Amino acid sequence: MIKLVALDLDGTLLGSDKQISSQNVEIIKKHHEKGINFVICTGRTLSEVYHIDSIKNLLPYTDYTILTNGSACIDKTGNTIFDIRINSEDVKNIHSKLDHMSMMFELYSNGKVICSEKSLKEYKDYINPDFYKLVEDTRMTVPDILKFSEDEQGGINMILASFLSNSDMKKAYEAVNTMDYYITQVGERAIEVHHSSVDKGNGISNLAEKLGINKENILSIGDSHNDLTMRKAVGTLVSMGNGIDELKDISDFITSTNDDFGVYHALNKLL
Known part of the structure; x- marks a missing residue:
C-alpha cells in the first residue's frame, strides 16, 4: 500500500508551459483526501517553486517539499525537516x-x-x-x-x-x-x-524515516538525471514518457508525457 508519493516538478508535474494541469491537481487531491502523503521533490529552491503560478492550486494537498535535490525539506507550514549544506x-x-x-x-x-x-x-x-x-x-x-x-x-x-x-x-x-x-x-x-550526502533518493529516505514509512510504501515520479537516485528510496519508480532513457531503464512503470498528463495517468493506475 502506497503511503507517500514523491513528485518531481520540471518535466513531470509541470507541462511545457511550466504550469501544473488541473488534471494533475485533481488526482493528487483525490488521493490526498484518502490519507496518502504527497511531497514535491525538486531541484528548485523555494523562491523558484513559488514562481510557478499554479503551485497555489497544489499546495493544499502537498504535505512536504524537498528542495535543491534533497538538501532541504520543509513541511506545509514552512518548518524545516532537514537542511544539509556545503561550507x-x-x-x-x-x-x-x-x-x-x-x-x-x-x-x-x-x-x-x-x-x-x-x-x-x-x-x-x-x-x-x-x-x-x-x-x-x-x-x-x-x-x-x-x-x-x-x-x-x-x-x-x-x-x-x-x-x-x-x-x-x-x-x-x-x-x-x-x-x-x-x-x-x-x-x-x-x-x-x-x-556528498545529498541527492533526491536520500532526501526521500530522510523524510520517510521521520514519518515511519517503509521503502515499499513509497512511489515516486520523475524524468531526468537528478531523479535517478529515487530508485534506491522507493518501492515503485515511475518514469515520465518524456524521461531520459537511463530513468526508463530502471523504472517499474513508464507513463505518458508531461504534456499528456503523465502524473494523472500514473496515479490513476497505481494508487
Whole structure:
C-alpha cells in the first residue's frame, strides 16, 4: 500500500508551459483526501517553486517539499525537516576548479538564488530559453559571489554552474567529480553540486524515516538525471514518457508525457 508519493516538478508535474494541469491537481487531491502523503521533490529552491503560478492550486494537498535535490525539506507550514549544506571553503574549492571556464556560477541558500551582477547581465548565454523568465524574476545579485558565500551563515545548499556548451559542461563535471560532492547534470549545459550526502533518493529516505514509512510504501515520479537516485528510496519508480532513457531503464512503470498528463495517468493506475 502506497503511503507517500514523491513528485518531481520540471518535466513531470509541470507541462511545457511550466504550469501544473488541473488534471494533475485533481488526482493528487483525490488521493490526498484518502490519507496518502504527497511531497514535491525538486531541484528548485523555494523562491523558484513559488514562481510557478499554479503551485497555489497544489499546495493544499502537498504535505512536504524537498528542495535543491534533497538538501532541504520543509513541511506545509514552512518548518524545516532537514537542511544539509556545503561550507564556504567547499564553494571556493569548486569555483577554483571551474573559474578558468566561461560560466554562470549561482548559489542556492535559504530559499533564494544568488549570482554575481556580471552573470545576470550575461545569463542568456548560459540558460535554456525556457527558464529566462524564472531567472529574471528570482535571481538576487551580489558584487562578489565568493564573498557572499563566506558571509552566509551555515553554508550553501547547492551550486548551479552553467556553461556555453555541452562539451564545457562535461569538462566541468569531470573536474568536480574528482572531489567529494554529489553532482548531477542539468539539461545539456549545466551541473548542480551538493554535499556528498545529498541527492533526491536520500532526501526521500530522510523524510520517510521521520514519518515511519517503509521503502515499499513509497512511489515516486520523475524524468531526468537528478531523479535517478529515487530508485534506491522507493518501492515503485515511475518514469515520465518524456524521461531520459537511463530513468526508463530502471523504472517499474513508464507513463505518458508531461504534456499528456503523465502524473494523472500514473496515479490513476497505481494508487
